[in-house]
Amino acid sequence: MHTRWLMPGILLCVFVLSLIIHRFELLDSYLQLIVMYIGINIILTLSLNLINGYMGEFSVGHAGFMAVGAYIASFLTVKVIPAHLAAWLFPVAVIAGGMGAALVGLVVALPSFKTRGDYLAIVTLAFVMIVKSVIENIDALGGPRGFLGMEKLATLPWVFFWVILSLWIIRNLVYSNFGRGVLSIREDEVAGDLMSVNTRQVKVLAFTVSSFFAGIAGALFAHLLQFINPRSFDIIKSTDILIMVYLGGIGSIAGSILGATVYTVLLEILRPLGIWRMVLIPLILVLLMLFRPKGIMGLREFPWFVPLRDRLAGRLPRNKRGSS
Amino acid sequence: MTYVFQQLLNALQVGSIYALIALGYTMVYGILTMINFAHGDLFMVGAFFCFFAAIFLNLPFVPVLVISMVGVALLGVVIERCAYKPLRQAPRVSAIITALGVGLFLENFTLALNPYPKQVPQLLANTTWIFHGVSISSIALFIVILSLLLMLMLDLIVRRTMVGMAMRAISWDKAVVPLLGVPVDLIISLTFAIGTSLGGAAGVMYGLAYPVIDPYMGIMVGWKAFISAVVGGIGNIRGAMIGGYILGALEILVVAVMPSTYRDFVAFVLLLILLIFRPYGILGKPHPQKV
Amino acid sequence: MPVLETHHLTHHFGGLAAVSDFNLAIEPHELVGVIGPNGAGKTTVFNLITGVYRATDGSISFADTEIVGKTPSEITSLGIARTFQNIRLFRELTVLDNVRVAHYAQVRYNAIEALLHLGRFQTEEKSILEHSLDLLASLKLESYTDELSKNLPYGLQRRLEIARALATRPQLLLLDEPAAGMNPQEVGQLMEFIQWIRQEFKLTILLIEHQMHLVMGICERLLVLDFGETIAEGKPREIQNNPRVLEVYLGETQ
Structure with missing residues (x-):
């Protein structure tokens, strides 16, 4: 029985710790930055994993959703919300960014009803390019020069809070009726449809949740970097997130955390290599695809992330449980 | 009127380059149903081969073109053998991601060797003829004619030779063809070689028309060419040619009536509209699902 | 009629x-x-x-x-439920989840309840689980509950397909x-x-x-x-x- 409260207890402690670290500057600011990057990348990786890993579609649109979230939130905190209220209303701006991205995600989901596989990749790719060129053509958003003036509102406690929220919500989604619908689309969409899964509903929900959190991550990213421009959200950004998903493992929460952490840290460690770092990283990705195509934790889950009911449902040992 | 002709020539020049690159996408897709996302970067490598052959070996145009085409073709085959072949039975997503990885690798490797943009020397004398008020650059004309020749050759190879017949057979049915004694691996490698060499040729022509080259130039041009292939119906060779010229014409048209910053926007919106209303492109055919 | x-x-x-x-x-x-x-x-x-x-x-x-x-x-x-000429199970899902998926239309909680695991979610999920386990038991598949469906022998895969179809009631x-x-x-x-x-x-x-x-x-x-x-x-x-x-x-x- 006490295990039920173990997880929330630990999380609360860590949250308090993050508040203390933030308040008293206990951690070197560079390290804090890295930790926050990891957090933002976890949100991005897990939310993309919902589409690419759990649902088995191939979206490369995450950079676009991030951009929508980042620009909406930044516009709000810089141009709309009075400066003295910005710190207080920051969550509102972040949520607005997420909602904006979710709305756009809904529109992008529509073509995915009809077309399969490669075509979603093309549609989302076109979407990233369109978002970029729309922003470049809006002067109020700074056009190609970028947008600045944000205060550094994304702090360690906030990032931690959003990471936990996204993990919790996406876990809940995965271990629900809709989540099983998502998995059935990956396994065999036609069979899923014939087993009463309303595939449209499932896709709409998955895309909305996924793009919502990408927007949240974008909003946090903007208020951590304090400067964004359209090039921060180009196809390279999407590729980064893809690498984290397929490095950590498809269809896995633990894998998403692992992928985001390993990749972010690896990039920092390899920084002295300069440009050769960017030569090495794609090479790692290719080798990964050749030798472990589902990623480190592909289709497997760490038991902590599995709700109790699903964990105890069967009689075989837990480690035999697959993606669900 | 002269303005229209002038723009038409520009459209043909851009369209030729798109069409040549689009062919590489569409040939690989036709035979492996795989999007070779690294193809745009092979085009870029072609332009850099052209630069190196011209600067360091001091060669004239024809050997430069041959070196670039052969070099890129070899690179294409090496990539296919090392990175794509082991994944033929794997989920298609693995192959797509590998291709993205290979593309990034090519970009960054080239960047590591060439931190600054390079200027391709003038390989051909450029004369400009004024014909009824329309100025025709010899290079533009040359690019269009050479592209058309290459495309004609490809069309002949695909339609008239044993290799072409084998290619069409493999794209039709991968299971049965090996039973007929067709060396599938060899044909696939040849397809890569031919497809990527056209990309290499496009890289050389790009270097003639727009001499400043950089390692990231393959990204946007590659995507445009890819859109061309989709517009024409991916997997369809003649479709890719038509698609390239359509996109070239469209871009020139957009720039003529709107600020040039809208060029990419319109190209991608066109792609989206097309995918919604005619997802299999102009010449492509839908594949019925089997239950 | x-x-x-x-x-x-x-x-x-x-x-x-x-x-x-x-x-x-x-x-x-x-x-x-x-x-x-x-x-x-x-x-x-x-x-x-x-x-x-x-x-x-x-x-x-x-x-x-x-x-x-x-x-x-x-x-x-x-x-109306059906099976397929060539088996089309959800191969990477467990036997249990193959059957649970087919309850999709019977669930009476909405998306918000699902995302928060609140409201009707817990009771509904409990009853889906019970129904699924009952079904597996009555079709003598209960000892494979947690096995990935792709690992079942051919005959049992056919039976699981029928179980999955029956789960749609x-x-x-x-x-x-x-x-x-x-x-x-x-x-x-x-x-x-x-x-x-x-x-x-x-x-x-x-x-x-x-x-x-x-x-x-x-x-x-x-x-x-x-x-x-x-x-x-x-x-x-x-x-x-x-x-x-x-x-x-x-x-x-x-």
Whole structure:
């Protein structure tokens, strides 16, 4: 029985710790930055994993959703919300960014009803390019020069809070009726449809949740970097997130955390290599695809992330449980 | 009127380059149903081969073109053998991601060797003829004619030779063809070689028309060419040619009536509209699902 | 009153008529077989009934509702479930989850409740789990609950497909070649099994089969298709002696 409260207890402690670290500057600011990057990348990786890993579609649109979230939130905190209220209303701006991205995600989901596989990749790719060129053509958003003036509102406690929220919500989604619908689309969409899964509903929900959190991550990213421009959200950004998903493992929460952490840290460690770092990283990705195509934790889950009911449902040992 | 002709020539020049690159996408897709996302970067490598052959070996145009085409073709085959072949039975997503990885690798490797943009020397004398008020650059004309020749050759190879017949057979049915004694691996490698060499040729022509080259130039041009292939119906060779010229014409048209910053926007919106209303492109055919 | 009724059901692929003027009325609790040579249009009939294809012409009514034009998931939620000629399980999911997926339309919690695991979520999930485990137990699959479905032996995969179909709580079950790949002894067991699920789950069953032994043994009525046309209909004994059927169907197999 006490295990039920173990997880929330630990999380609360860590949250308090993050508040203390933030308040008293206990951690070197560079390290804090890295930790926050990891957090933002976890949100991005897990939310993309919902589409690419759990649902088995191939979206490369995450950079676009991030951009929508980042620009909406930044516009709000810089141009709309009075400066003295910005710190207080920051969550509102972040949520607005997420909602904006979710709305756009809904529109992008529509073509995915009809077309399969490669075509979603093309549609989302076109979407990233369109978002970029729309922003470049809006002067109020700074056009190609970028947008600045944000205060550094994304702090360690906030990032931690959003990471936990996204993990919790996406876990809940995965271990629900809709989540099983998502998995059935990956396994065999036609069979899923014939087993009463309303595939449209499932896709709409998955895309909305996924793009919502990408927007949240974008909003946090903007208020951590304090400067964004359209090039921060180009196809390279999407590729980064893809690498984290397929490095950590498809269809896995633990894998998403692992992928985001390993990749972010690896990039920092390899920084002295300069440009050769960017030569090495794609090479790692290719080798990964050749030798472990589902990623480190592909289709497997760490038991902590599995709700109790699903964990105890069967009689075989837990480690035999697959993606669900 | 002269303005229209002038723009038409520009459209043909851009369209030729798109069409040549689009062919590489569409040939690989036709035979492996795989999007070779690294193809745009092979085009870029072609332009850099052209630069190196011209600067360091001091060669004239024809050997430069041959070196670039052969070099890129070899690179294409090496990539296919090392990175794509082991994944033929794997989920298609693995192959797509590998291709993205290979593309990034090519970009960054080239960047590591060439931190600054390079200027391709003038390989051909450029004369400009004024014909009824329309100025025709010899290079533009040359690019269009050479592209058309290459495309004609490809069309002949695909339609008239044993290799072409084998290619069409493999794209039709991968299971049965090996039973007929067709060396599938060899044909696939040849397809890569031919497809990527056209990309290499496009890289050389790009270097003639727009001499400043950089390692990231393959990204946007590659995507445009890819859109061309989709517009024409991916997997369809003649479709890719038509698609390239359509996109070239469209871009020139957009720039003529709107600020040039809208060029990419319109190209991608066109792609989206097309995918919604005619997802299999102009010449492509839908594949019925089997239950 | 019939459970399922089709009138002039017709379907063209391009210019080719895969099914033409197919008329069928199945009474509650009946067990009807559709036979015919390969390519006769049998599976197409199933695909039309379950909404995978939209009929070119004709109507299908199920429990007094017109279902032509509805999506497969809508039709399944109305009470028609099916299995597939070549097994189409969710291979990377566990046996349990294969069955749980099929409860999709029965769930009464909304997306918000699902995202927060609140409200009706807990009780609903509990009852889905119980129903799934009961179903697996009654089909003797309970010892494989947590196994990935791709790891099951062939025969059990077929049985799991039926379990999954039953999880949608159908009135009408469509079985597409349930005996494919089975030896005579297994076919014997399958015949008993089909009779048993019909009683146990109060089902009406329509099945496609090639094994004449099975069809003649359990079906109460047969339809014979050839090139999309219904060439005979009647009791198994009548069909067995129908000269046209012998010529087209049995003649071909010999």
